[in-house]
Amino acid sequence: MYEISVGVGACVRAGTRADVMWVVESDVPGGAAGALAFTAGGGRIGGLLGGALDDQAAGLVAGGTTGRLLDLEVDPLGALVSDVPAGTRVRCLLAPAADFPEGFWDGLWAGRPVCLAATLDGDRIVSLRAYGEDEVAALGEEAARLFSRGATASLVEADRVVTALWPVPRLALVGGGPVLDAVERAAQPLGWQVLRFPGAGEAAPVLLGLGGLDVVLVASHDLGAAGSALAAALSGNAGYVGALGSPRMHDARLDWLASRGVAGLERIHGPAGLDLGARRPAEVAVAILAEAMLVRSGRTGRPLRDVAPD
Incomplete structure (x- = not known):
């Protein structure tokens, strides 16, 4: 999400709506697969799986879907614009940018690693909370181990999703x-x-x-x-x-x-x-x-x- 932090942060400061989707699980090897933000005017910042899910995601947001854990599948059109095969299964979180913790986007732009915990009620996101390097232990041993790897990755559990976010140069x-x-x-x-x-x-x-x-x-x-x-x-x-x-x-x-x-x-x-x-x-x-x-x-x-x- 670091690559979209400037644009999303500007939307939040201006009080302009933006919705953010990021991959938390997929059949594609290699860990993190990007993040995508949709602005109120229909603009896009970032991308998911090289563009494989971007149009699908845009349709969901346009239809009013947000604040959800979503199970998606790369369709033939998405496969055409990316290197991802059709039928690839992907799980994403989609949430309004304004629901992220205060200062979250500025912290990403500053290059700070963080753990983002999304509490779930079924597939609905109840809350989003950020944990700094010295707070990650409070999320439990498995989440702390995930964060200690020093790479962006997610842990999907029954009632929450923990995403460890590490900056890239x-x-x-x-x-x-x-x-x-x-x-x-x-x-x-x-x-x-x-x-x-x-x-x-x-x-x-x-x-x-x-x-x-x-x-x-x-x-x-x-x-x-x-x-x-x-x-x-x-x-x-x-x-x-x-x-x-x-x-x-x-x-x-x-x-x-x-x-x-x-x-x-x-x-x-x-x-x-x-x-x-x-x-x-x-x-x-x-x-x-x-x-x-x-x-x-x-x-x-x-x-x-x-x-x-x-």
Whole structure:
């Protein structure tokens, strides 16, 4: 649900209705299968099983269904728009965004792990309550064990559904070009949430809210545009801030930022990436993502054969 938290949170703050559906059980291996929000104007944020259930879910919401545990099956149309076979069984929860605990959506955007417990009366959702890392034990041993795995997953019981929600890194790409395109493609198998922005103006509000798991990469030949994006990133708490370009270009950006009193310039990795001998965009993308993972984790980057087991 982290990927829909900004849009849903905006609806809640504005008092605009939104309904949220998320998968809690399915025949599809691999754990979490996404979340989808429907806004009052018929808009959609996110997706379920690669779009396999989106139209079905939209029909349910349009018909007034909400606050329910639902058993669904991927139909032939859903199978056509996704890689999920027709007939795949899926169990979802559907609830109004306003029924979630206060501050829930802002907490997700901040990257906090949380356990969401939905109390049921039959298939009807009676209440939704959030439990932080230090409160999960109150949900019982099985739920605490689920949460301790550090991955988004759900536990469906007779009278409740517990969903452990763990954040994934957000990758904010500002600018354009073949290297950023390659970085976006390379990040997909990692499960990172990619946020793409053409310029600093659109990116700044998001960059300010990023946290330690998150990565920012700026690619622009325009000194002011790149500098503005980097300044916004440095005002936030992103775990990695990188900039593409030559050493000469990077020095010019640092001068631009320093002349405007921007602090924390040592956090910028420029030119971004590790010295792996990369030449083509796909290779450069690997070098950049490797450096981002290295910096965020605080590891050494040495060959594993030279590292003592933990």
